Amino acid sequence: MIGRRERKREQTKQGLTNAAIELFIAKGYDETTIDDIVAAADVAKVTFYYYFKSKEEIILEIKESCTQEVLSRTETLLAEQIPATEIFHVLINDISRWTEKNWQLLNTFASQRFGPMTQSESCGSPDKPIRFVLLLEQIIKHGQKTKQFRKEIDAAKIARFLMLALMHEQFSWIKEGRKRATLTNTMECCLDFILNGVTRKK
DSSP, rough: OOHHHHHHHHHHHHHHHHHHHHHHHHTTTTTTOOHHHHHHTTHHHHHHHOOSHHHHHHHHHHHHHHHHHHHHHHHHHHHHHHOOHHHHHHHHHHHHHHHEEEEEHHHHHHHTTTOOOOOSSSTTTTTTTTHHHHHHHHHHHHHHHSSSOOOSOOOOHHHHHHHHHHHHHHHHHHTTTTTTSSSHHHHHHHHHHHHHHHOOOO
16 A cells, blocks of 8 residues: 555656646747746745656656557557457557547647657667557567468568658648548558558459
8 A cells, every 4th residue: 555655755746747748738848947847836846856857857757658548558458469450450549549639748749859659768768669669560570470461571660660650640630730530540541551552452
């Protein structure tokens, strides 16, 4: 059981995170300062540095939380060896739902010059493999192993291509005012292209 002191610490940290998210959305990442965050969270500046080393570290933690929210169900299905195509459809749906709900936060990630779920998840580790791409690669390899996908394709390359395609659809949907067909439909089209190409079936 979590003690009273631990709960208080977690509440304080979450308060800082919530304040940062609201400010990043309202003012933008570059315009938001640590002073802004501590003022909004109503804590001393030293409290911020107890939990985070920098403004970059807090947004990286926000990204990690978002990544966990979006990918957790897919990772579970992969561990359960569900068919790869079914896993992809679940992932597309989860990404779309998250984006439709959190598009302003996604814009914040972009303004900080990092795409969602595409940067290493720890400060100072730019060469760390990208979690989202690794998950896509694992799904493709799972599909190859179960003979759903061709074995001769390079899973890593297809994973990177799919990641970029999905990101393009996310940002295009936002840029166009979120008024076109649902994001899920456009992302499903990307997935269909990856899985089936443009050749007409006989």
